[in-house]
Amino acid sequence: MRTRVAASAVCMLTICASVSHSSELQLFAWPVACELGTTCFIQNYVDHDPSDKTLDFRCGHRTYDGHDGTDIRLPDLADQRKGVEVVAAASGRVAHTRDGMDDVSVKVLGKAAIAGRECGNGAVVEHENGWSTQYCHMAKGSLRVKPGDRVNSGQALGLVGLSGNTEFPHLHFTVRYDGTVVDPFAEGAAKGECNSGRSLWQPTLDSVSNYRPTEIINVGFADRAVTMDEIETGEIKQSPPGSHSAALVAYVRAIGLQAEDEQAIELRSPEGQLIAEYRAPKLPRDQAQYFVSAGRKRGGSAWPPGAYTATFVLRRKGAEIERRSFQVDIAP
Known part of the structure; x- marks a missing residue:
C-alpha cells in the first residue's frame, strides 16, 4: 500500500x-x-x-x-x-x-x-x-x-x-x-x-x-478491494457500491506521511454500528503517499439502505493531526 x-x-x-x-x-x-x-x-x-x-x-x-x-x-x-x-x-x-x-x-x-x-x-x-x-x-x-x-x-x-x-x-x-x-x-x-x-x-x-505537512488527496467508496493503481488512474471511481454489491469498501489516500505515523479507518452502518475497521501498523519510514481501506462483504441479499459513514484518523507523535469523515448513500 x-x-x-x-x-x-x-x-x-x-x-x-x-x-x-x-x-x-x-x-x-x-x-x-x-x-x-x-x-x-x-x-x-x-x-x-x-x-x-x-x-x-x-x-x-x-x-x-x-x-x-x-x-x-x-x-x-x-x-x-x-x-x-x-x-x-x-x-x-x-x-x-x-x-x-x-x-x-x-x-x-x-x-x-x-x-x-x-x-x-x-x-x-x-x-x-x-x-x-x-x-x-x-x-x-x-x-x-x-x-x-x-x-x-x-x-x-x-x-x-x-x-x-x-x-x-x-x-x-x-x-x-x-x-x-x-x-x-x-x-x-x-x-x-x-x-x-x-x-x-x-x-x-x-x-x-499555508504549509501543509500532510494532506488527504483521495477518499471514496468502492464495491470491491481497492489498489493504489486504481486510485491513481481514477478507475476506482467507476465502481461505486450499490445495494447488491458483493462488498462495501472505504478508502483514503494521503501524502506527506512520516515515520511512526498511525492511520486508522472505520466504516459504520446507517444506524451507527461499526461494520469494518483497519488500523495500519506504524509507518517504518517517511512515505510520499500511502492509502488505507476498510470493508466488508455483503452478508445478506442486499445492503440495508441509508448513509454509510467512513472516518479516517491520522495520529502523529500521539496527537491527532487529520480526521476526515465521508459518506455514501445506498438506495433500496
Missing part, C-alpha cells in the same frame, strides 16, 4: 538565490488553474539541503534530494484527462518549448527512454530583470505557445500531463533568477536554511503559503 513518488525536471540545482534589490523582486501567480487543497495539491517543495539529505522551506521533508521546483499534482489521472490548464505565472516571452512526448509514467517507460528530456513536454518563460519560470510534464499536444511568443500572467500555456520523468499527473514549476533556482516560498533563504526568506507569490495567494 505504499509507493515512492518521484518527479524531476531538466535542471537539478538546489541553490536558492537571494535578490540584491527588493525593487527587482518578481511576484508570481499560481501556475495551475486549480484550487490548492481541493482540486490540486503540493506533492514536493524545493529541496534546501545541499547534502544528500532533504529539507523543505518549513524545515520538513516534503521534497526529495536535489528537487529544484514545486510539484503541483492532481488527485488522479481521471482529473488530468478532463484538461487542467497550466498558466504563465507572470508576463514575459517564451524562450523554449518541447511537445510530442507521450503521457506515460516513467515506471512504464524507464528512465533511459526519457534521458535528457526529464522535463517532458514543457516551456520556459523569461520575465524582466533576470527572472524565468519553467513548466514541466505537460500533456502531449497541449502546448499553446511557441518560442518568441509574448504571454500575459494567467495566460494558458498548455495542460497538466504525465510526460517525462514522472509517475503522477502534475506540473513541476521552477523559478530561476539569473539562472539560479529560487524557492518561490522562501526567496533569500540560504542553503541549508529553513523558516526564512520571502514569499514570491502574489498577495492574493496568501493561502498558497
Whole structure:
C-alpha cells in the first residue's frame, strides 16, 4: 500500500538565490488553474539541503534530494484527462518549448527512454530583470505557445500531463533568477536554511503559503478491494457500491506521511454500528503517499439502505493531526 513518488525536471540545482534589490523582486501567480487543497495539491517543495539529505522551506521533508521546483499534482489521472490548464505565472516571452512526448509514467517507460528530456513536454518563460519560470510534464499536444511568443500572467500555456520523468499527473514549476533556482516560498533563504526568506507569490495567494505537512488527496467508496493503481488512474471511481454489491469498501489516500505515523479507518452502518475497521501498523519510514481501506462483504441479499459513514484518523507523535469523515448513500 505504499509507493515512492518521484518527479524531476531538466535542471537539478538546489541553490536558492537571494535578490540584491527588493525593487527587482518578481511576484508570481499560481501556475495551475486549480484550487490548492481541493482540486490540486503540493506533492514536493524545493529541496534546501545541499547534502544528500532533504529539507523543505518549513524545515520538513516534503521534497526529495536535489528537487529544484514545486510539484503541483492532481488527485488522479481521471482529473488530468478532463484538461487542467497550466498558466504563465507572470508576463514575459517564451524562450523554449518541447511537445510530442507521450503521457506515460516513467515506471512504464524507464528512465533511459526519457534521458535528457526529464522535463517532458514543457516551456520556459523569461520575465524582466533576470527572472524565468519553467513548466514541466505537460500533456502531449497541449502546448499553446511557441518560442518568441509574448504571454500575459494567467495566460494558458498548455495542460497538466504525465510526460517525462514522472509517475503522477502534475506540473513541476521552477523559478530561476539569473539562472539560479529560487524557492518561490522562501526567496533569500540560504542553503541549508529553513523558516526564512520571502514569499514570491502574489498577495492574493496568501493561502498558497499555508504549509501543509500532510494532506488527504483521495477518499471514496468502492464495491470491491481497492489498489493504489486504481486510485491513481481514477478507475476506482467507476465502481461505486450499490445495494447488491458483493462488498462495501472505504478508502483514503494521503501524502506527506512520516515515520511512526498511525492511520486508522472505520466504516459504520446507517444506524451507527461499526461494520469494518483497519488500523495500519506504524509507518517504518517517511512515505510520499500511502492509502488505507476498510470493508466488508455483503452478508445478506442486499445492503440495508441509508448513509454509510467512513472516518479516517491520522495520529502523529500521539496527537491527532487529520480526521476526515465521508459518506455514501445506498438506495433500496
